[in-house]
Each structure stands twice: as C-alpha cells, then as structure tokens.
Amino acid sequence: MANERINGLAAILSAIRAGTGVTQPMLVERIGLGRSVVAQRVAELEAAGLIEGAGVGPSSGGRAPRRLRLRASRGLLLGVDIAATELVVGVADLGGTVLGTRQRAIDVADGPEVVLALAERFADELLGGRTAPVWAVGVGVPGPVEFRTGLPVAPPIMPGWDQYPIRDRLAARFRAPVWVDNDVNLMALGELRSAPGAATAGHMLYVRVGVGIGAAVVMDGRLYRGAKGAAGDIGHVAIPEGGNTICRCGNIGCLEAVAGGVALGREGRMLAESRQSPALAAILAETGDIRPMDVTRAATRGDQAAQALLGRTAALLGSTLATLVSFYNPHLLVLGGGIVRAEAHVLPTIREVIHRRALPLATRDLRIEVSGLPEEISGLTGAVCLALDELFAPATLETWLETGDPTARPAPPPDSRTSPATR
Incomplete structure (x- = not known):
C-alpha cells in the first residue's frame, strides 16, 4: 500500500491535472x-520532471504565486x-490531448x-x-475483463480471446x-472526464446499447468494477420477454438477444422480407442487408413498422433499466452506443417506462440523458483516461517515481484499485 508521501504526491498531481492555473495556495x-508539505511535494514533482511553472496567479497581498x-x-x-465491429487506436500526451487516431x-x-497485430501497426x-516515449497504454x-490481471474471461462475442494475455503482449x-x-x-x-454533468453527478449508470448491451457503475465519482471486474454486465440477464431466443452467449432469453443491435437488425430484416416495412424493404433490395442504423433511418423517414420496432426495443430496455434504477438509485443515467442515433424514437419510451416502473424516490431527481461524446471516440477517450488515472495512481506512482520513468517497470502493480477514478 502506498505511503502518506506517495498519496500526497498523487493527490497533488491529480489536482494539477484536473484544473488549469492551479497554484500552491x-x-x-x-x-x-500543510503549506510546507505541499511545497516539499511540489518541489519533488518538479525535480522528477512531472510538473512545471506556468506563469503567476493572482496575488492576495504578498508575492504572486x-x-x-x-x-x-x-x-x-x-x-x-x-469494439465488436471496429478498432480505434489513438496517441495522446500526458494531459490527455489526443494527437492522432x-x-x-x-x-x-x-x-x-x-x-x-492491426492495433500494433x-x-x-x-x-x-x-x-x-510511450508511458502507458489503455485498452x-x-x-468481461478481470481487471486485476487484465485477462478477458469467457467473453460471449469474442471467440479465441478467453484468457488471452493482452496486457503482457502490449507491455512487451x-x-x-x-x-x-x-x-x-x-x-x-x-463521459466522466468530458461531460460536466457526469463529473458532478456522483452516482451514475452508463448504459451502452449497440451490438451488445452493457453498463458501467459510477459511485461517488469513481468507477466501480465489483469483486472481479464484472459489475454492470447486464446484457446477459434473463428477461421474461426473452422467451426461447438464443443469445450469442449460449443461454436463452437474454436482454441482449432481444434488444441488442443484432436483434434489431434481425427483426428489421424480417419486416423488410415480409414487406411490412416499405422503407426497410427498399434498403434490403439496395444493400442486401439490414443493420440497426437502417431501422433508425427508416423510422426517421416515417416508416411505421420501423418506429414500432424501435418502440418495442425501448420498452424492453426501459423495463430492465427501471430495475437497475430502483436497485442503485443513481443521480444520472447516460445512454451511449448506437442507440444514440435513435434518440428521438427511443428516449421518450425509455423515460416513460423507467418513471412508471421504478420506485418514485429513485426517479424523483433522476436525469436520463444520451452521451455527449460521439460513439467513435468515446471508447478511445476512456482508454486514454484509464491509462492516465492508473499511471498516476498512488500504487503505480510508487513503483516508478524514483526513476522518473514508468517504462522501466512495464507491468502494472498486482492490484491498482487505489486509482482516484476507480475502485
């Protein structure tokens, strides 16, 4: 466990990273x-080359700090x-500014x-x-990932990835x-780093609805992963409406099997082939396939069958999310992923179902919003944030501060739950 000195150094680094124009006072x-302790820690971080002066701040009567x-x-x-169907790689500086993708x-x-191999290229x-030099990598x-080891564990849509040593390969x-x-x-x-409303919410649920369905839990402004890292894996909970529908995980009746992107594309194709949806039939004839975004496009064009399909999907999601809201009682529920493109068609229904089925006290001040980050960069933004938060967490900082070079110890510590942004 990091000592008091390291905890102080990490806290000062965190405060400097979080704001602009920070001064010693x-x-x-x-x-x-205390002032003397802060002065010592600042001097130590400057000597290590991690922070530097950036002009002077306002004076309160004496010398300007x-x-x-x-x-x-x-x-x-x-x-x-x-992601299931896309790879994004980016490089950023230590301030988190993305320099290229x-x-x-x-x-x-x-x-x-x-x-x-493609990611490495x-x-x-x-x-x-x-x-x-590269100081850290976030992936x-x-x-599901066991966070302590960095190993994927029986991922339903990732054949061949179970227990694959991603961390060891990229560290080497x-x-x-x-x-x-x-x-x-x-x-x-x-979302926590880029959206002011999320940063101040305290308790947040982030739910991604795309090809798959998953959730992330934020408690007191920190990511909560659970005992092993599986907290929030809601896509494979069984729901009554799931019936005997087979899910990609091998079980039947999962939420993802009837409300995820694959299900939406499958149901949309059935509407196209049966000619119940003229707009989807036209898309199928033109492209030979129906994707979830095609259902949204058809609904936006006024296609009633596509609108009804999105409405049913939203009701299924809303019912499960109502249970989560009653169970966890967050300040904020954020929806991300491909569902954001269908916001106009699904968000009102999701809100209505949650407020109808969740406990009144849990929904009284609940905010339900869509993510403000574009889907194509939200995961990359988070990967950079993960690398930064863990690199400067007390448990990790202690392993490399003396040398001033984290690359001298490429493997992360056995357990880095002391990060200010994670538990």
Missing part, C-alpha cells in the same frame, strides 16, 4: 495538507478501443492475433517521428505499463 486549500501544470510533453499514451472496421471474432504509424474490449511490445478493461467502463470514464 490552491493545493493547500483543496488537498488539506506560481501557476503549475503537468509537463504533458514528457511522455505519450496509447489508447486502444476494440487510426480507425478501421473489424470483426472481433477474427481473434486476438489478427486484431492486436496503427500504433507504430501514430508514433512514427515522435521522440517522446478496452467488448467483454511497447515497453510500458498496460491496463485492460471492459469497453463500457471506458466509455463511462470518458
């Missing part, structure tokens, strides 16, 4: 350490967002060797010509510490 007020900032150019971060459609079922292209995958490849998490957790982290 501000740190004394915000962190609660120095502003402090992170030395964002000291190192680079890699973010890798692996690469993106391509994939099939995660092609397996880790194919997908990770994209990373090499993004790093080409840059002189700063998101569309399945880039000579930097690597953290791996479920992609929905990373989307929630991205």
